[in-house]
Amino acid sequence: MTRPPRPPRIWLFVTFATLFPLTLAALLFWLGAEYRLWNDLREEADLSFGRRVTIIDVLSELRAAESSQRGYVITNDGEFRARYRHWRSEIGASFAAADIYYRSQPTHRNGFRGLRALATAKIAEMDDVLAIYDRQGAAAARQQISNGEGKRLMSRLQAQLDRIIRDEQAIGRARLQAYHDRTDMLQRLWWILLGFSSLLLVAALVGIWRQRASKYRLELSAFEAAQRNETILNSxxxxxxxxxxxxxxxxxxxxxxxxxxxxxxxxxxxxxxxxxxxxxxxxxxxxxxxxxxxxxxxxxxxxxxxxxxxxxxxxxxxxxxxxxxxxxxxxxxxxxxIAERKRIERLKDNLISTVSHELRTPLTSIVGALALLKRDTADLDPQSAGLVAIAENNAQRLIRLINDMLDIDRIEAGKLKMAAVALDLRHVVQQACEDNGGLAASSGITLKNVSGDDALMVQGDPQRLHQVLTNLLSNAVKISPKGGQVVVSLSPSSDGRRAIVHVDDDGPGIPPEFRARIFGRFERAGSREAAPGTGLGLAIAKEIMTQHSGELWFEDRPQGGTRFSLSLPTMLPTMSVGNRKKEDDVKILICEKNA
CATH class of the missing domain: 3.30.450.20 (PAS domain)
Incomplete structure (x- = not known):
C-alpha cells in the first residue's frame, strides 16, 4: 500500500531559524580575527621589505663599495677596483627602486633625499680617493682616507638611516591603527548585515513553511489520486x-x-x-x-x-x-x-483431425467408384454421365478440402515434413501448368508458360512446390475474367542466387482491407469476385515456402490484376544447357521421376 505524505514539522523550521544566525555570528567573529591577523602580517611585510630593507640594502652596498675601494688602495688588486665599480652601479639601482617606494610618501621624501645626498657625497669621496690614487699613488690615497672624511660620512648616513626607520615605524603604527579602525567599522557593518540577513532568513523561512504546507496539500491530493488509481488497478x-x-x-x-x-x-x-x-x-x-x-x-x-x-x-x-x-x-x-482457449483449440484440432481422417477413407472409395462409372459412360445416357462427372468433381473437391485441413493440422503440430531433393524448377512449373490447363480451358482462360530454357536447380520437395504453384494457378484462373489470360514466368534473380516464379492474372486485384490477412487461415476476400474455396490454400503455400527458406508475396500489376511471386535459393549458378561448351568442367545431372 502507498503511504500518505507526512505533514511538515514546525520544530525543524524553528531550529533552523535559531541555529542559522548563531552560526553566522560565529563565522563573522572568526573571520574578523583572521582578517586582523592577516592585516598585521601584511602590514609588517609591507613596512619591512618595502622600505626598510631597501634603504638598509643601500647602506650595505655603500659599505661593500667602501671595502672594495680600500682593498684596492691597500693591495693595488684590480679585482677590488672591479668590485667597487659593481657596487657603485648597484647603489644607483637601489636608490632608483627606493625612489619608487617614496614617491607616494611626501612626508618621508625629505629624509630619503637627505639619505641620498649623503650617499652621493660618500660616493664622491670614494671617487676622489681613487682619483688621487691614480694621480699621486697609494700613499697619497691612504693619507686621504686617514683624514676621516669617509668615516664621518658613513656615520652621518647611519644616523640618517636610523631617523628614516624611526619615522617609518611611527607612520606604520599610525596606518596600522587606521587600518584597525577600518576593520572595526567593517565589523559593525557585518553586524548590521547579520541583522538584515536574519530578517531575510525569517522571511525566507516563513515562505518555505508556506511552500511546504502547500506541497503537503498537493502530495495529499496526489496520494488520494494514487489510491483511486490503485483501486481501479486492483479491480x-x-x-x-x-x-x-x-x-x-x-x-x-x-x-x-x-x-x-x-x-x-x-x-x-x-x-x-x-x-x-x-x-x-x-x-x-x-x-x-x-x-x-x-x-x-x-x-x-x-x-x-x-x-x-x-x-x-x-x-x-x-x-x-x-x-x-x-x-x-x-x-x-x-x-x-488463454489456457481455456488453448484447451478449446486442442479439442478443435482433434475434431478436425478425426473428422478429416474418418471422411478421407470413404471419399477415396467413392472417388474410385465414380472413376469406374465414368470410364463406362458409353452405357449411360448423357444426363447420368453428367451427374457422374459432377459427383466426381465434388468428391475431388472434398478430398482437397480434407487434405488442406490435414496440412493445417500438421503445420500447427509442427509435423509438416518436406523432402529435400535436387530438382529443376522448370519441370515443376511446366507440370503445374499442364495440370491446370484443363481448368483454364474450361473457364475460358488462356494459360501461358513463358519460362526460359535455362535450368534452375533448387533443393526442395517437388510435390509440395507443385502444390504451391497449383494453388496460385487455380486462384489466378478462378479470379480472372472470361477471355483473360494467366502468365507464368521463371527466371533467376539479378545475382543468380534465387529462382523467382511470377504468376500474373487479369483479375480485379486484392481489396485493400484484405491485403494484411491474405495469408491467414480461413481468410477469404469479401468481394463478389472472390474465388470459391476454404481460405486455407495461401496459408499452406506460405508455410511450405517458409520451410523451403523461400518467400511468397504479391503485388499489383501496372496494367491491372495481381502478380503472385515466389522465390527459392538456387543450388548452382544458372547455366544454359544448349549453349554449354564441351570443355566446361561443370556438369549437371538431372534425375526425373516418370510417373
Whole structure:
C-alpha cells in the first residue's frame, strides 16, 4: 500500500531559524580575527621589505663599495677596483627602486633625499680617493682616507638611516591603527548585515513553511489520486504489471497476484525476466522489449508463457503499453490467460483431425467408384454421365478440402515434413501448368508458360512446390475474367542466387482491407469476385515456402490484376544447357521421376 505524505514539522523550521544566525555570528567573529591577523602580517611585510630593507640594502652596498675601494688602495688588486665599480652601479639601482617606494610618501621624501645626498657625497669621496690614487699613488690615497672624511660620512648616513626607520615605524603604527579602525567599522557593518540577513532568513523561512504546507496539500491530493488509481488497478480482472525502465517490476495488481501466486511485495524490484521471457536477449530492457522512439514495435504478443510461483508455465496473450514518467518510460503489461482457449483449440484440432481422417477413407472409395462409372459412360445416357462427372468433381473437391485441413493440422503440430531433393524448377512449373490447363480451358482462360530454357536447380520437395504453384494457378484462373489470360514466368534473380516464379492474372486485384490477412487461415476476400474455396490454400503455400527458406508475396500489376511471386535459393549458378561448351568442367545431372 502507498503511504500518505507526512505533514511538515514546525520544530525543524524553528531550529533552523535559531541555529542559522548563531552560526553566522560565529563565522563573522572568526573571520574578523583572521582578517586582523592577516592585516598585521601584511602590514609588517609591507613596512619591512618595502622600505626598510631597501634603504638598509643601500647602506650595505655603500659599505661593500667602501671595502672594495680600500682593498684596492691597500693591495693595488684590480679585482677590488672591479668590485667597487659593481657596487657603485648597484647603489644607483637601489636608490632608483627606493625612489619608487617614496614617491607616494611626501612626508618621508625629505629624509630619503637627505639619505641620498649623503650617499652621493660618500660616493664622491670614494671617487676622489681613487682619483688621487691614480694621480699621486697609494700613499697619497691612504693619507686621504686617514683624514676621516669617509668615516664621518658613513656615520652621518647611519644616523640618517636610523631617523628614516624611526619615522617609518611611527607612520606604520599610525596606518596600522587606521587600518584597525577600518576593520572595526567593517565589523559593525557585518553586524548590521547579520541583522538584515536574519530578517531575510525569517522571511525566507516563513515562505518555505508556506511552500511546504502547500506541497503537503498537493502530495495529499496526489496520494488520494494514487489510491483511486490503485483501486481501479486492483479491480481490473486482467493481470497488470508495471515495469520501470531498467526492467524491474514496480507493482502488480490483485489479478496478477492471483494468477502468478506471488504477493505484490514479493515481486517488487524483481527483474521482469523472473516471470517471463518476452524481453529476453542482450541490451537494455527497453531495447529488448522493442521500444523505439517512444513506441513499441510489437504491442500485442500472442502465445507467450509466464512462470507461476509453483514453477509451472501459464499460456497468456500479452498487451504492452508505454507510460512516460519523469524517471523514464515505463512499460504496462496486461496479461490474458488463454489456457481455456488453448484447451478449446486442442479439442478443435482433434475434431478436425478425426473428422478429416474418418471422411478421407470413404471419399477415396467413392472417388474410385465414380472413376469406374465414368470410364463406362458409353452405357449411360448423357444426363447420368453428367451427374457422374459432377459427383466426381465434388468428391475431388472434398478430398482437397480434407487434405488442406490435414496440412493445417500438421503445420500447427509442427509435423509438416518436406523432402529435400535436387530438382529443376522448370519441370515443376511446366507440370503445374499442364495440370491446370484443363481448368483454364474450361473457364475460358488462356494459360501461358513463358519460362526460359535455362535450368534452375533448387533443393526442395517437388510435390509440395507443385502444390504451391497449383494453388496460385487455380486462384489466378478462378479470379480472372472470361477471355483473360494467366502468365507464368521463371527466371533467376539479378545475382543468380534465387529462382523467382511470377504468376500474373487479369483479375480485379486484392481489396485493400484484405491485403494484411491474405495469408491467414480461413481468410477469404469479401468481394463478389472472390474465388470459391476454404481460405486455407495461401496459408499452406506460405508455410511450405517458409520451410523451403523461400518467400511468397504479391503485388499489383501496372496494367491491372495481381502478380503472385515466389522465390527459392538456387543450388548452382544458372547455366544454359544448349549453349554449354564441351570443355566446361561443370556438369549437371538431372534425375526425373516418370510417373
Amino acid at each position: 481490473t480482472i486482467d493481470p497488470i504489471i508495471i515495469i520501470n525502465p531498467s526492467g524491474s517490476i514496480e507493482t502488480i495488481n490483485r489479478a496478477a497476484s492471483r494468477m502468478l501466486g506471488y504477493e505484490p511485495a514479493e515481486l517488487a524490484r524483481r527483474d521482469f525476466d523472473f516471470i517471463s521471457d518476452i524481453a529476453s536477449g542482450v541490451g537494455t530492457f527497453l531495447d529488448r522489449i522493442g521500444l523505439v522512439d517512444g513506441e513499441l514495435r510489437t504491442p500485442f504478443r500472442t502465445d507467450c508463457l509466464v512462470r507461476h510461483r509453483s514453477g509451472r508455465k501459464l499460456p497468456v496473450d500479452v498487451a504492452l503499453g508505454v507510460m512516460p514518467l519523469s524517471d523514464g518510460e515505463h512499460i504496462v503489461a496486461s496479461f490474458r490467460d
